[in-house]
Amino acid sequence: MKRQARPGVTGLRGRPQAVDHSNMRSPRTIIEDTGWGNLHHAYAAASDTPARLLHLLSEDPERAGDALAYIDAVLLHQGSMYSATAPAAEFVAAILDDPRTLVQCESALPWDERSRSLRAGLLEWLGKVAESAAWGEPAEVDVSTADAADDHDDAQELRAAQACRAVRGYVHAAVEKFLDDTDASVRQGAIGAMTHLLAAPELAHRRAHTAERLMDSVAEMSAAERAAVALSIGSWGIPPLALLADERPEVRGCAALSRALDDVPASLEEIRAALRDPRAADAWFGEDRPPQLDGQVRFFLVQALLRRTRTFAEVADAAVAVAQMTNAYTVDFDWGPLLERAFAGAQQGQLSAAQRRFLSALVDNDECWGNIANPMIWFGKAGLPAEREALRAMLT
Secondary structure, three states, X not given: OOOOOOOOOOOOOOOOOOOOOOOOOOHHHHHHHOOHHHOEOOOOEHHHHHHHHHHHHOOOHHHHHHHHHHHHHOOOHHHOOOOOHXXXXXXXXXXXXXXXXXXXXXXXXXXXXXXXXXXXXXXXXXXXXHHHHHXXXXXXXXXXXXXXXXXXXXXXXXXXXXXXXXXXHHHHHHHHOOOOOOOHHHHHHHHHHHHHHOOOXXXXXXXXXXXXXXXXXXHHOOHHHHXXXXXXXXXXXXXXXXXXXXXXXXXXXXXXXXXXXXXXXHHHHHHHHHHOOHHHHHOOOOOOOOOOOOOOHHHHHHHHHHHHOOOOOOOHHHHHHHHOOOOHHHOOOOHHHHHHHHHOOOOOOOOOHHHHHHHHHHHHOHXXXXXXXXXXXXXXXXXXXXXXXXXXXXXX
């Protein structure tokens, strides 16, 4: 699911100062004028960062892939921001249109085996930076208070968040150019980055124009790109109504996830239709998944279904379908919340037909059982025994 910024990144007093985004610094100026030795990343002082960033322009696939892994694992480790993150993001934005970023490479991270242009990978990373910068932004936290409380790490992260928010305008200006790129992976990276960049309050005035621009181009887009557009527009509070009528179920399903369509009955019906076969929904995109879907598609469908309904009877069919194919490791994102809905306020010992169907599906699914603690927590919330045989006894 969502990449989590560390808990300290919760907000700042005030908003980023208005800046002239047309005067972006050159890559060389950023490298030479930044006091990297006084900045830090996830592991140490950022003295090694300039050389690593310059490897992005090496045109060597191996060096470029190593540098792509570096900016993700070191400058944005698990979504956390550091004092070196903002100038690195400004550098990456400044080199996006450099032809050397067209080199095809793979990230050195072992879990990312995609081969694509470096430019597409850099756009995706800028989106992750924007996502982390926006995390908890409405909250107001006084940095001086954090210092007074001797919470040094939190104060540092708050400043890092402020610095990343201050460069969002520059990053947006650089990313916007690639929304119409001829390379599909680059377009998708740009759309994904724009999703989080336009979450910034200082860029809110750009949302309607960008949504119109994207919708004008959907006829030439793949289904995965149209789904990404639906997710982006929906996240800005603009209803992606036209995409709710798309010919492809994956596009309709992603459009239906939008909170802006919560009151549209056809949207709820799309969610229900998708959850009749959660396994098929998870396979909608293969490796071409929209960057906004950081997790299995069914997780987002379940979340939207629960948000739009109030009773278990309204979600029982979907709950049974999920229970038949899920596993213990994903309980927090799919069958756990459904279990909580099923037994919220239920009387002990009196199982309805819908509750019985759901519990039976869970008990019969071997993948939901094992030495995993999280299911126990959800059974406890539901007032149910956490042992499989005890539940089987209840059913018989």
